[in-house]
Amino acid sequence: MSETDNTINEFDDNLDFMLDNEFDDYKEPESWNIITALDRVLSLSFNSELDKEFWEKSKNPMDFLTKELGLTKIQVVILAILVEEGDALSWRGIGKHLNCSRLTIMTYSEEVEDLVAKRWLVRKVAHEFKGSFEGFAVAQGVVTSLRHNKPFIPEKIDGLDIQTFVDKIDNFIERSINSDSILKDTEDWLTVLCKANPQLPLCHVVMGYEDDIHIQSLLLLTVADYAQWGGTEDEGLTMGAIDDFYQSSFCKKRICKQLRDGSHPLIMAGLIEQKCEDGIANPNQYVLTRVAKENLLDGYDASRPKSSKIRPDRSLKSHAGIKKKDMFYNAKEKEQIDRLTNLLSKDNFSSIQERLSQEGMRKGFACLFYGAPGTGKTETVLQIARQTGRDIMQIDIAGMRDKFVGESEKNIKAVFGRYRKICKQSEVTPILFFNEADGIFGKRSSLDGRNPSVEKMDNAMQNIILQELEDLDGILIATTNLTCNLDSAFERRFLFKIEFRNPETDVKAKLWKSMLGDDISSEDAMKLATKYDFSGGQIENIARQRTIDYILSGKQDTVDDLDTLCQSELINNNSTRRAIGFAS
Numbered sequence: 001m002s003e004t005d006n007t008i009n010e011f012d013d014n015l016d017f018m019l020d021n022e023f024d025d026y027k028e029p030e031s032w033n034i035i036t037a038l039d040r041v042l043s044l045s046f047n048s049e050l051d052k053e054f055w056e057k058s059k060n061p062m063d064f065l066t067k068e069l070g071l072t073k074i075q076v077v078i079l080a081i082l083v084e085e086g087d088a089l090s091w092r093g094i095g096k097h098l099n100c101s102r103l104t105i106m107t108y109s110e111e112v113e114d115l116v117a118k119r120w121l122v123r124k125v126a127h128e129f130k131g132s133f134e135g136f137a138v139a140q141g142v143v144t145s146l147r148h149n150k151p152f153i154p155e156k157i158d159g160l161d162i163q164t165f166v167d168k169i170d171n172f173i174e175r176s177i178n179s180d181s182i183l184k185d186t187e188d189w190l191t192v193l194c195k196a197n198p199q200l201p202l203c204h205v206v207m208g209y210e211d212d213i214h215i216q217s218l219l220l221l222t223v224a225d226y227a228q229w230g231g232t233e234d235e236g237l238t239m240g241a242i243d244d245f246y247q248s249s250f251c252k253k254r255i256c257k258q259l260r261d262g263s264h265p266l267i268m269a270g271l272i273e274q275k276c277e278d279g280i281a282n283p284n285q286y287v288l289t290r291v292a293k294e295n296l297l298d299g300y301d302a303s304r305p306k307s308s309k310i311r312p313d314r315s316l317k318s319h320a321g322i323k324k325k326d327m328f329y330n331a332k333e334k335e336q337i338d339r340l341t342n343l344l345s346k347d348n349f350s351s352i353q354e355r356l357s358q359e360g361m362r363k364g365f366a367c368l369f370y371g372a373p374g375t376g377k378t379e380t381v382l383q384i385a386r387q388t389g390r391d392i393m394q395i396d397i398a399g400m401r402d403k404f405v406g407e408s409e410k411n412i413k414a415v416f417g418r419y420r421k422i423c424k425q426s427e428v429t430p431i432l433f434f435n436e437a438d439g440i441f442g443k444r445s446s447l448d449g450r451n452p453s454v455e456k457m458d459n460a461m462q463n464i465i466l467q468e469l470e471d472l473d474g475i476l477i478a479t480t481n482l483t484c485n486l487d488s489a490f491e492r493r494f495l496f497k498i499e500f501r502n503p504e505t506d507v508k509a510k511l512w513k514s515m516l517g518d519d520i521s522s523e524d525a526m527k528l529a530t531k532y533d534f535s536g537g538q539i540e541n542i543a544r545q546r547t548i549d550y551i552l553s554g555k556q557d558t559v560d561d562l563d564t565l566c567q568s569e570l571i572n573n574n575s576t577r578r579a580i581g582f583a584s
Contacts, residue, residue, distance in 0.1 A: 028060060033149045034068060037061035042080040047099040050077070069151045074108050075115055078136075083143060088124035088135035112136060119154040123188055158196040162299045165197055169220055170227040186245075187217045194220075202296040205271070214251055215265055221245060222272050223297070226288050230302045236275040236285030240316065259286060271296075284414050316393055316422065316430060322386040327376060328503065328510045328536070336498045337380060340367065344388045344475065346428060353473075364472025366493055368441075369479045371500030374537020377479040378435055380500075390475070391430040393419055409460050412440075416468045423474050434478040440465060441478055441490055462490075469493040503536060505529050511536050515543035524559050532566050542569055 029036060040061040048054035055062075055073075065076045081097050082089060092102040115121040119139055126135025145152040160168070169190065191213060194203040202223065209215040222237050229235040239256060246252045258264035259274075260283050266272045271292045275285040288297075329337060343352060344365065353363045369377040385392050395415055419432045434441070440461055466489055469476065478494075491497070503511060508529035512520060520528075534542075542565045546557045557565070 032061055032064040034065065034146050034151075035149070037065050037068075038076075038080045038083065038146070041065065041076060042084055045077050045080065045098055047097075049099050050074075050104075071115075071120075072111055075111050075120075078108070078112060078115070079120065079138070082121065082136065082138045083146065085137075088126040088137040090126040090128060090133035090135040092133065093126055093128055093135065119192075120152060157193050160197050160200070162200055162202065162297060163301060165193070165200055165202070166223060166227050166297065166300055168193065170224045173221065173224045187213050190217055190220050201298065205296060209265065212265075214246065214255065217245075218242070218255065218264075219266055219271060222266075222286060222288055226293070226297075226302065227300075236282070236287050239284045259283075280410065282414060283411055284418070316391040317385075319385045319389055319391050322382050324386065325379060325383060326514055327380065327383055328507045328514065329376070330501060330504050330507055333498060333500060336496070337384070340496055340498070341384050341387055344384060344390070346389055349388075349429065349475075362470070362472070364469070365475045365495055366469050366472055367475075367477045367496040367498070368494040369477065369498050369500060371481070372502060372535060373481050374535035374540075375500035375502060376536050377500050381431070381433055381435075381477050381479065384477075385431055390428055391426070392433050393422060393430055394433045394435060409464060412461050412464050412468075416464075419474065429474050432474060432476045434476070436480065437478040438480045441480055466490065466493065502533060508532075508534065508539065511539045515539055516546070519556065520559070520562075524562075527559075528562065528566065531563075532570070534566070534569065538569055542566060 028040075038061075041058050044054055044058045062073055062076060065071070066073060069076065069079075071079065077098075078094060081094055085093075090102075091105050095102050095105040098105070112121065116123065116136070120142055121136045122139045124135055124137040126133050139152075139154075141154075142152045157168070172189065173186070194206045194216070197203045198207070206216045206219055209219075221241070225237045225241075226235065239259075242255060242259075243252050246255065255264070259267065262268075264272075270289055272286050273289050274281040274283055275287045276282070293302075342348060349365075356363050369380060371377060382392070384390075415432075419430075423429055440458070469490075470493065505526075506529070509522070509525045512525035512528050513522065516525070542562065545565050545568075546562065549555070549557055549561075
């Protein structure tokens with residue numbers, strides 16, 4: 001063997017030795033603290049498969065942590081991973097760090113559940129590449145304790161009196177709201193607090209609804225509202241707060257429907273009711289009944305000074321939370337939208353309103369976006385709000401209608417009344433947004449149809465809206481898929497009317513490129529744009545189907561596959577559209 005071969009072999013041996021002993025140069029500290037020990041465990045655990053070598057190398061920091069924190073070894077490993085992640089991880093996510101299967105990690109489920117019971121961890125939805133899964137995250141306060149080299153000691157939550165209990169709920173919910181991020185584990189935390197205090201009548205009633213956690217949390221939300229605003233004009237849990245608190249849109253709709261029609265279990269039990277103002281029940285605010293306050297909150301002092309700050313209206317969607325999205329319009333639409341965005345900018349809007357007022361003209365900006373579905377009307381409203389720094393008060397049109405005579409009219413009056421109040425409290429005028437408003441912005445009926453009572457109700461609502469548009473001082477934007485002309489009275493009151501047509505060929509090509517990125521060439525994008533007369537919404541549908549196919553098969557769709565998806569979209573949307581627009 002030559003000298004060169006010997007040198008190469010010696011180098012290979014040295015390299016293998018270094019790879020086999022990659023941690024040998026590590027010098028353990030003379031004494032550990034919690035953070036350095038967790039960091040060492042975290043490093044050693046990566047891709048370790050929890051093998052024998054890992055447990056041997058992590059012995060010293062592990063012994064320190066199990067003694068200092070009072071946790072088992074596997075609990076220490078999971079804690080280290082979740083502290084490092086800073087957010088929720090699923091069973092699979094934890095296993096990915098360790099290079100273990102999901103099932104392997106689930107064999108330690110009892111120890112994970114023990115961490116939840118000790119309140120070191122909370123259950124939380126884990127948003128990962130392939131979807132959302134059951135997961136776990138480090139509880140509030142854990143990282144702060146570890147950072148100060150102290151074991152986490154959960155706050156005392158059992159044996160509370162009613163004053164302390166209600167204050168604790170109020171502070172927790174208010175802290176969540178003020179951070180503009182309602183925690184996904186809030187309902188679980190409220191339930192744990194109630195279970196820990198069965199001696200309180202309120203908790204006894206709450207746990208009576210253990211089959212439905214949303215009933216439990218709604219009662220406690222109303223209690224927290226009373227704690228913060230009881231005895232003031234702001235008392236009353238708003239529909240906006242309910243909408244903001246619950247994550248599931250189905251859950252929100254069910255709760256709101258039951259509240260409005262009086263079938264909610266808490267209303268049936270006489271625990272909450274619609275707030276009564278000037279002898280009129282407000283279907284958009286809910287308070288504890290007198291009986292509930294007397295029986296469930298006996299001993300609670302509601303006479304303390306209330307917060308002097310203006311109550312945040314949770315029915316507002318913050319402009320800061322709207323994600324930027326590239327929009328593509330036909331030339332005429334783009335010109336109109338750019339002009340409207342410029343007029344609504346903070347620099348221009350106030351001066352324009354002042355000039356209109358000086359000229360004796362209406363100061364309000366009422367705008368109508370109309371056109372076929374999927375042409376970008378709703379997203380345009382959101383992007384205008386984001387660009388102009390205006391929050392949005394979005395109205396659920398379906399929720400405006402009520403089967404009881406007179407209630408729908410009250411609902412619509414309450415909407416505009418609340419908007420006026422928000423405008424007075426806001427530094428920047430928000431946008432009142434009626435999405436998919438076909439049902440209440442159409443022609444008024446002659447009352448000779450099959451259901452004159454419904455027609456009469458619709459006419460009454462429309463008359464109220466017409467008057468409110470006349471008196472509007474703020475900004476209203478309505479979107480509609482109108483396939484018939486507006487009532488002339490409505491048409492006259494909309495200052496801006498923008499028609500959204502299906503995108504032209506060059507715009508469709510840009511949409512295809514925007515949706516598919518580098519996975520489609522400019523030439524192929526133009527071919528699809530020329531061949532198919534799709535709206536932006538339809539192109540987005542196809543892009544989503546393509547993503548789903550990739551997740552399921554791991555195979556990237558070809559242009560032929562895209563063509564097949566386009567054909568399917570044509571089949572699903574083969575109904576002929578009627579002409580859209582206003583009569584000339």
